Every structure is written in C-alpha cells, then in structure tokens.
Amino acid sequence: MKTFYAEEQKRHDPKAFLSSGAAQPNPEQPDRVERLLAGAKAAGCEIVRPRNHGLGPVAAVHTPEYLDFLEHIYARWQRIDGASAEVIPNIHPIARNGSYPASAVGQAGYHMADTACPISGETWQSALWSAWSAVEAAEAVMSGASAAYALCRPPGHHAFADVAGGFCFINNSAVAAQVLRRTASRVAILDVDLHHGNGTQGIFYARPDVLTVSLHADPVRFYPFFWGHADERGEGAGLGYNFNLPLPRKSTDAAFLQALEVAFQRIRAFSPDALVVALGLDAFEGDPFGGLSVTTPGFARIGEAIAKLGLSTVIVQEGGYLCDELGDNLTAFLTGFGGKSR
Numbered sequence: 001m002k003t004f005y006a007e008e009q010k011r012h013d014p015k016a017f018l019s020s021g022a023a024q025p026n027p028e029q030p031d032r033v034e035r036l037l038a039g040a041k042a043a044g045c046e047i048v049r050p051r052n053h054g055l056g057p058v059a060a061v062h063t064p065e066y067l068d069f070l071e072h073i074y075a076r077w078q079r080i081d082g083a084s085a086e087v088i089p090n091i092h093p094i095a096r097n098g099s100y101p102a103s104a105v106g107q108a109g110y111h112m113a114d115t116a117c118p119i120s121g122e123t124w125q126s127a128l129w130s131a132w133s134a135v136e137a138a139e140a141v142m143s144g145a146s147a148a149y150a151l152c153r154p155p156g157h158h159a160f161a162d163v164a165g166g167f168c169f170i171n172n173s174a175v176a177a178q179v180l181r182r183t184a185s186r187v188a189i190l191d192v193d194l195h196h197g198n199g200t201q202g203i204f205y206a207r208p209d210v211l212t213v214s215l216h217a218d219p220v221r222f223y224p225f226f227w228g229h230a231d232e233r234g235e236g237a238g239l240g241y242n243f244n245l246p247l248p249r250k251s252t253d254a255a256f257l258q259a260l261e262v263a264f265q266r267i268r269a270f271s272p273d274a275l276v277v278a279l280g281l282d283a284f285e286g287d288p289f290g291g292l293s294v295t296t297p298g299f300a301r302i303g304e305a306i307a308k309l310g311l312s313t314v315i316v317q318e319g320g321y322l323c324d325e326l327g328d329n330l331t332a333f334l335t336g337f338g339g340k341s342r
C-alpha cells in the first residue's frame with residue numbers, strides 16, 4: 001500500500017497545552033511521525049511524497065475566512081505587544097451568532113475551540129501538506145488502488161469548517177471524502193479514533209451524500225464533551241446520516257469489535273462507493289490518554305474487519321500519541337487490513 005507523507009508536516013511543533021487547567025507539554029509531538037513512518041514501513045508500505053494541490057481541495061470543506069485566519073494569524077499575533085509565542089485563544093463566543101471580530105485576539109477565540117491547537121510560524125504549511133497527503137491518497141484510490149494510507153500529521157478530525165481544536169487545523173478526513181466525491185456518489189467516513197470526530201461530523205452534518213460514523217470513548221466525561229452522543233443523528237437533508245457509537249471507558253477489543261459490527265451494518269445499508277477510515281491509534285490501552293483498552297493485536301483485527309467491507313478505502317491518520325507501541329499499532333492495523341497484498 002502507498003503511504004503519503006511530506007517532510008513539511010513535521011515542522012509544526014506545538015508547545016502549549018492545558019490538561020484540566022494545568023500547563024503540560026503538548027502531546028501532538030513531531031516525533032509521532034517517526035514512529036508512524038517506521039510502522040508503515042514495517043507493514044510493507046512505500047512512502048511517497050504528495051504534490052502541492054493548492055487551496056482548492058481544502059477550501060472545499062473549510063470557509064475562506066478560516067483559511068485566511070490560519071495562514072496569517074501567526075504574523076498578526078507577533079505584532080501584539082506582550083503576546084504569547086504561539087497563538088492561543090483566551091476568549092470565545094458563547095454562541096456563534098454574534099459579529100465576526102477584526103482583532104487577532106477576537107478571531108483566535110472565534111476560530112479555535114480550545115487551547116490544544118496552538119499556532120506557530122510552521123503550522124499553516126504543516127497542516128497544508130498534511131491535507132495534501134490526504135488528497136493524494138484519495139486520488140490514488142480514485143485511480144484504481146484498492147487502498148492508500150495518508151500519514152496525516154497534524155491530525156484533522158476535530159477541525160470544523162471554520163474552527164480548529166484538539167491538535168487539528170485542516171480536517172484531512174473530510175478533505176479526502178470530498179475529493180472522493182468527485183467520482184463517488186456516496187462516501188462513508190468511519191472514525192475509530194479514541195475521541196469523537198466532532199469536526200468531521202460538523203462538516204457533513206446536513207449532508208446525505210457523506211455518512212459519518214464514529215466509535216469513541218463516551219463524551220459524557222471525555223473530550224470533546226459537547227459532541228459525540230448517540231442522539232446526534234444529523235439535520236435537515238443529513239438527518240440519519242450521522243451515527244455515533246459512544247463506548248464505556250476502558251472498553252476492550254471485544255467491545256470495540258462488537259460496536260464496529262454495528263457501524264458496518266449502517267455503512268452497508270448506505271451502500272457507499274468509497275470509504276475513509278479516520279484512523280486514530282489512541283484507543284490503545286497504553287496510549288497516554290488512557291480512554292479505551294484496545295490492544296496491539298486488537299488493531300490487526302480492526303483492520304481485518306474493515307477490509308472485509310470490500311470498499312475502496314482511504315486510511316487517514318488521526319490521533320495516537322507517544323508510547324513504545326505507537327508504530328507497532330499502525331503496523332498491526334495495516335497488516336490486518338491487507339498490508340503488502342493490497
């Protein structure tokens with residue numbers, strides 16, 4: 001299987017992060033890339049650099065004012081006396097029906113959901129190349145590959161059409177799905193990250209052409225808190241095209257695979273032409289976030305089960321944080337999915 005990745009994706013090196021209000025090192029470290037690259041190579045993947053695809057595929061799922069913000073906010077922030085080194089919001093609108101502010105501080109609050117997505121001078125380019133890896137993986141599948149893997153970093157599934165959050169800036173899984181829609185009538189996104197894919201849900205919430213399905217730790221007591229509950233089913237023409245499967249904390253392989261079968265029933269009933277897997281590896285029992293208890297062999301079984309859907313599949317990297325097994329978990333998933341044979 002081809003793996004798409006560009007060196008520029010590693011330059012984003014976030015520092016700030018708050019955990020229960022306390023300052024901690026940001027867990028979305030560039031070193032994740034080395035572990036994931038090693039994991040992909042061990043599964044027999046060939047690493048391919050994506051081309052520059054311009055803003056078109058990104059602007060297809062994000063608003064112009066948000067992309068302008070992401071591109072320019074760091075330089076604007078540097079002109080504020082006494083501002084932090086990275087762009088970090090400190091005020092948010094309580095609802096999004098107020099005015100759009102002109103100030104950099106106001107816009108940071110408008111476009112950033114939390115403090116887990118600090119923006120530095122490298123962020124925009126890293127996020128763009130990450131999205132272009134997803135574009136190229138989607139194009140590989142449209143050209144006839146049965147599957148392709150986009151080593152997207154920074155990740156994307158917490159990014160809404162006009163809001164960054166949870167380490168995410170550009171929603172790579174949404175970008176891949178929208179590229180697939182050039183030839184596919186219906187696309188399903190299956191998100192197996194520990195955390196609910198709230199940004200992806202938000203982008204497609206009112207659309208019946210992209211089914212969004214997410215398995216995740218129950219948000220009643222877990223990030224992203226305000227989204228990911230079972231009663232969020234879509235709206236308008238998209239009603240019934242969003243499906244959340246919240247799992248109890250510390251759920252094991254058996255529970256995860258059981259929920260996956262429920263997800264498959266919904267996906268089969270939708271009869272998609274292509275599938276995007278938002279592949280977080282942070283459901284792992286040893287992940288620093290510690291929300292679910294999937295094992296390394298469990299990821300192989302998850303990959304194997306998803307491959308049995310028999311759909312053209314774009315695998316997009318989401319979360320999964322520094323631990324000794326991060327690369328092994330990717331190898332397990334990709335090998336289970338089909339590895340060298342696909």
Ligand SMILES: [Zn+2]
Pocket residue numbers: 193194195280282318319320
């Ligand atoms: Zn996650």
